[in-house]
Amino acid sequence: MSKGQRLSFDLDDEDLKLFNEEAEEQLELLDTALVHLEGDPDPDLVQQIFRAAHTLKGSSATIGHRRMAGLTHAMETVLDAVRQGKLEPAPAVVDPLLRALDALRLLAQEVVLKRHSGVETGDLEAELHAALETEAGPFRHEPTPVSWALSGAAAAEAFAQIERGQPVYLVHVRIAEECQLPGIRCYQVLQELDACGVVAWTEPERSLIEAGAGEFSTRALLASDVGEEQVQSALAAVSDVGLAEVRALTAEQLTGVAGGEATPLFEAAPARAQLTVVGRETPEAAAAPRKTTQSVRIDVERLDGLMNLVGELVIDRTRLQQIREQLAGVLRQTSHAELMENLEETTAHLARITDELQEEIMRSRMLPVRSVLTRLPRLVRDVAAKCGKQVELVMAGEETELDRSVIEEISDPLVHILRNAVDHGIEPPDERRAAGKPETGMVSVTAWNQEASIYLAIRDDGAGIDTEALRRKAVERGLVAAETAEAATEEAILQYIFLPGLSTAKALSDVSGRGVGMDIVRTNVERLNGHVTVRSARGLGSEFVIQLPLTLATTKALMVMAGGTVYAIPLVSVTEALAESDADLHQVGGKHTLRLRDRLLPVADLARALGERRLAPVEGPRFVVAARHGDRQQAFLVDRLLGEQDVVVKSLGDVIGARRGLTGATILGDGTLGLIVDTASLLSEQAQLAATA
Amino acid sequence: MATILVVDDAAFMRMRMSKILSEAGYDVIQAGNGVEAVEQYRGQKPDAVLMDITMPEMDGLTALREIRAIDPQARVAMVTALGQQQVVLEAVKQGAKDFLVKPCEGERVLAAVSKLCA
The missing domain is CATH 1.20.120.160 (HPT domain)
Known part of the structure; x- marks a missing residue:
């Protein structure tokens, strides 16, 4: 072979x-x-x-x-x-x-x-x-069969039972659906089984059943010297018992090892759910009860399909709300007030249900961030070994959930920052000792959820980022003008780390120097509508925080009209929207600027910024929308404000082909197309234009 | 035919239960609270008891305990409104054989009683 x-x-x-x-x-x-x-x-x-x-x-x-x-x-x-x-x-x-x-x-x-x-x-x-x-000298392997979900003592008991030639039953009881207190029926089932023999294992576990928290389905392993029929009739004594399966097991079935073929008899709760082996658990996480829920595997495509359908529903809901508003005026004046009320009630209900449905489906697409974090301990171990460092990785918040589309995209940036933290952040053991620090450095990855965002923080207790070196590099490479760099604050210089073409490592190391820099990290994160920030203190360590939206499938947006086209500006980046007449607009050095809370923002025409050439002259009052991304701010002139809306993001490729400054399109309530503004790329493009102008 | 003790402080509930049971051929005796229920049980030794939970004088759970003290084999089903899950669980732990959730349909009452008497 x-x-x-x-x-x-x-x-x-x-x-x-x-x-x-x-x-x-x-x-x-x-x-x-x-x-x-x-x-x-x-x-x-x-x-x-x-x-x-x-x-x-x-x-x-x-x-x-x-x-x-x-x-x-x-x-x-x-x-x-x-x-x-x-x-x-x-x-x-x-x-x-x-x-x-x-x-x-x-x-x-x-x-x-x-x-x-x-x-x-x-x-x-x-x-x-x-x-x-x-170590232990010559070792002879004695295979001991292990059962799937039994703990040591229970398993031993069950095996001993079989060896004595007495039956061990796998019991599966379903409580009839119409039962209003299944938890109690479940407890009664346990009572009956206890009376029949020794119950070695149950699902849900015994303590839950005894607390009345059982559900419609109960499984148990019963070691008993009574016959199968007797167990059956004991179970039948409990009201509402719909189906009761009682099956005697052989030793092979009990071990689940029959002829080398793995037959999981009991699908225990997924092992990973209980596996929090990495570093220290936060006290809250440790104290939180592990919830056992039933689950099914669903094809991701099917979920995407559902999400699309809900998207359509959201559009219809919005359309319906618009129609309602249009009708309201007409109907109220006539004798149809009651009809109007009914319509309003129904629309409101539909809107609520649609929201809930959307939320539920979105949730079903969520995965715990753990699926990305699982790879990190190995990564840290390998990188640390390669650079001769001692590093402890601490992770927290692995349960935090993210949309699977985001999860797929976040892995690379995370891995990159973490590699950097170990490779460049943490000092070699002797340096650390000299600095009075423990020889083993600490890197932590923490995930949490706040409002509609997910945060991932990567912290290390290493040397911190050398801002002097950063300043020098940025100037040397011609990325920043010398006088700008000279005047820049420490904080501003830290941001240079995200500039394309900058690497602070003294030599390209085998570990981090693969031509991927922090600029790629920033680009990747921003493509996800997120942003990444850095803080650092010499001698104390660094911190990178990635902020991400919960989902990419829908987004809340401010709808505006500009140059005859409807644009959706993601609400996360909108800081202000006001009438042009109320805006504090100035001409500074021939450029339009907006004064907003002591800051001067450059102003651009949104339609022009997005490449619209033939613009009809606009009549009537215009509006100003201020947008922010990372630390960039910019104001845009638009023709009209159309209000906030949940928009379902569709890829531009599907619709009109990719265009700069736009992330996607959305179908509006009236069936027309709206374009979703990519604030990140638009703002950085505007900043570059301003710099070269 | 078996004798059933129906315990409920609400006369209407007692009447309905009694009607369902009598029509099915059971002999029915009644009690309006826990104290009466214990007395009735001691005097008449019914085959099964349908016991309301929330009652004046003595509640169903206490009555269950006292009846089980008189007769450890006593066959008692609790009659409960929704939202009393913990009390029902406690009753089952203390020896109640079954429970019925109000409002009870005739069919379910009869099914439970015939199970109790079996």
């Missing part, structure tokens, strides 16, 4: 999807968890890692992926030894596991690409086996 050679596996397209999703999930878990194996790991964590390797082994064996199954088997063997306390997870043990994980990613990809990745597993397997011999 060699690289590129075509491979075929024993699975159809549907299975492939499932295989992929599962593999991705397990690999991600391994990614997060493996680096925390070193030292004195939490037994639950070891158990989770073991289970992930085990699951991967099962599924790869099922589809006939021999190398993947072989490698995961070797990992499983090592992890089992760790799990049983027979092997200490020293670096000599963890390193080969991490290398195996890297290979696993490629092996899993082979299934999708149906091509050989060139990865052979023999050496890695040998390394893993060698790790087994490292």
